Amino acid sequence: MSAFWSWWIMGLVVFNMGLTFFLFLWAPRAKVPVLPDGTTGHVWAHGVLREGLANLPRWWIVMSFSMFIAGFIYLYRYPGFGAHKGSLGWTARGELAADTAANDKKLAAAMKGFSSKSIEQLSKDDEAVGMGEVLFRDNCAACHGRDARGNHLLGAPNLVDHDWLYGGDGNAILTSILDGRHGAMPAWGAQFKDPDIANLANYVRSLAGQPHDKTKAAAGKELFTVCAACHGPDGHGNTAIGAPNLTGTVRLYGGDLETLETTIRDGRGGTMPSWRERLGEDKARVIAAYVYLISHGGSTATQ
Ligand code: HEC
Ligand code: HEC
Structure with a gap:
């Protein structure tokens, strides 16, 4: 944040909180002219409704004051007051990183049992193919389609038609995912009329x-x-x-x-990207299990 915006926001915060605090202190003490009958003299509905005067309830004063204190503490501990970073050092990015790390840890625990199984065996594990399906939708559906039936414009093959470019056993599918593939069909325009x-x-x-x-x-x-x-x-x-x-x-x-x-x-x-770096072997294996399942006539609970 540039210095200007930092000062701008600090100015706004001070002005707003200062003004409300002033009203809070001043209002209970302000002298409002009162008529002998105890009302302010404001009338509505042809005199049926008359405006009276009452003190603010105590609970309201206590609650408002606590809100001020909470506001000050918040601005001191968290980012919000211009460029002030907050005494806790909290950042949205840090929170996301912590959440992601916690999630990866949970995932790694769930994946632990999977690494000893072949792709064919994993394809019978509901939990593994369930994860594979979610990962497929996030990473693969853009080219292969949500239903894995491919895309002629991209040359992304239909994965459920039993016709394989590189083979359809568990290991061939896993290799396609981890290392990527590149099909090179030469151009014959120079040789043939x-x-x-x-x-x-x-x-x-x-x-x-x-x-x-x-x-x-x-x-x-x-x-x-x-x-x-x-x-x-x-x-x-x-x-x-x-x-x-x-x-x-x-x-x-x-x-x-x-x-x-x-x-x-x-x-x-046609180029199939390599996923080893982006997803890692554990995730690639559950996706391979999912692809194996749907290409060999099976389906998951959500299909
Ligand atoms: C950028 C588009 C794209 C994305 C994203 C993509 N693929 Fe592919 N995929 C391709 C293309 C194109 C080919 C064909 C490569 C070739 O022509 O040699 C292919 C080939 C494959 C093959 C080999 C099929 C066969 O017939 O042997 C498998 C398996 C596969 N992809 C699975 C996946 C999975 C699983 C994901 C997600 C992790 C994924 N792909 C993501 C474009 C993509
Ligand atoms: C060097 C090996 C090679 C030679 C030689 C070759 N091709 Fe291919 N061809 C391929 C590969 C690999 C692909 C898949 C391209 C891709 O994955 O994008 C392909 C794709 C094709 C396709 C598209 C198939 C589809 O599913 O859409 C046709 C048609 C084709 N070739 C015909 C021919 C013909 C006709 C010749 C001879 C004039 C020929 N190819 C020579 C390797 C070759």
Whole structure:
């Protein structure tokens, strides 16, 4: 806080508290003119209501005075009086840090029993998958969707379709989360002219049993040898490098001709961030258990 704002706030506090304190001391002593009948002479409702005069009740005076004392003590102990930090050294940030540390401690205690179990075993533990679900919503849903069904625009795979880029056993899922993944599909636009790219796209659609142009697909099949190095001779993919299986209808980026041509011409490079630093192994394991559960036909209580 700059010196100006500090002084400004101190000025306001002194002015406000000073004014109220003055009124508090002055009001009981103030002389209000009183008529012989004991009223002030103010009348309402055509004289039916007349304003009387009474002393403030004692409890009210005691309570107001205690409020002043409480206010002074508060301003002395906590930040509030300009740049004065308060004698307790309290800060909102410090309180948050203490809360977070206490929470992490509780979480670590809960996680203790989990570290000896495999991801497959953890996926049967309601408490673990419950935590995993919450963490998934916070960290993963932005790309993979709340229902984990992926996002074609980001190339974030559907995690519940039984079609895996890198494998769907517990360890493969955990490795994807901890280390991240990067799929590198080269761009072929420099090597192939547009008609060839269209032929390849038709061949990819034929692999998936989708409507295609037979002549173009046959021509594309001839060219597919360069693709086979990664996607396999029959297009079944390779989980070691995350080359997708092209024979099913499951697509990272969409399976219409135009999207396939764009993929082949310009290449793709879907990136799954690494979570080791951000979440740590314990949290990654309960998320992996949750992903394992929902991708193997199970569901949690909240779904
Ligand atoms: C920034 C977007 C993004 C976020 C956030 C993200 N992912 Fe991913 N994830 C991806 C992309 C993109 C891929 C595909 C990588 C590739 O193409 O090789 C992927 C791949 C995966 C895979 C591999 C799937 C397979 O078929 O083998 C798993 C498992 C996975 N993510 C789980 C998670 C979990 C769990 C989280 C949260 C901790 C998460 N992801 C957060 C974008 C994201
Ligand atoms: C160097 C290995 C490699 C080669 C060679 C390769 N690809 Fe790929 N391809 C990949 C990878 C890895 C991905 C996944 C990209 C990602 O994760 O973003 C991919 C993705 C694709 C996709 C998108 C699939 C989807 O689910 O949306 C298509 C289509 C495709 N490749 C077709 C081809 C064709 C056709 C060729 C040959 C002209 C080819 N690829 C050559 C590695 C390769």
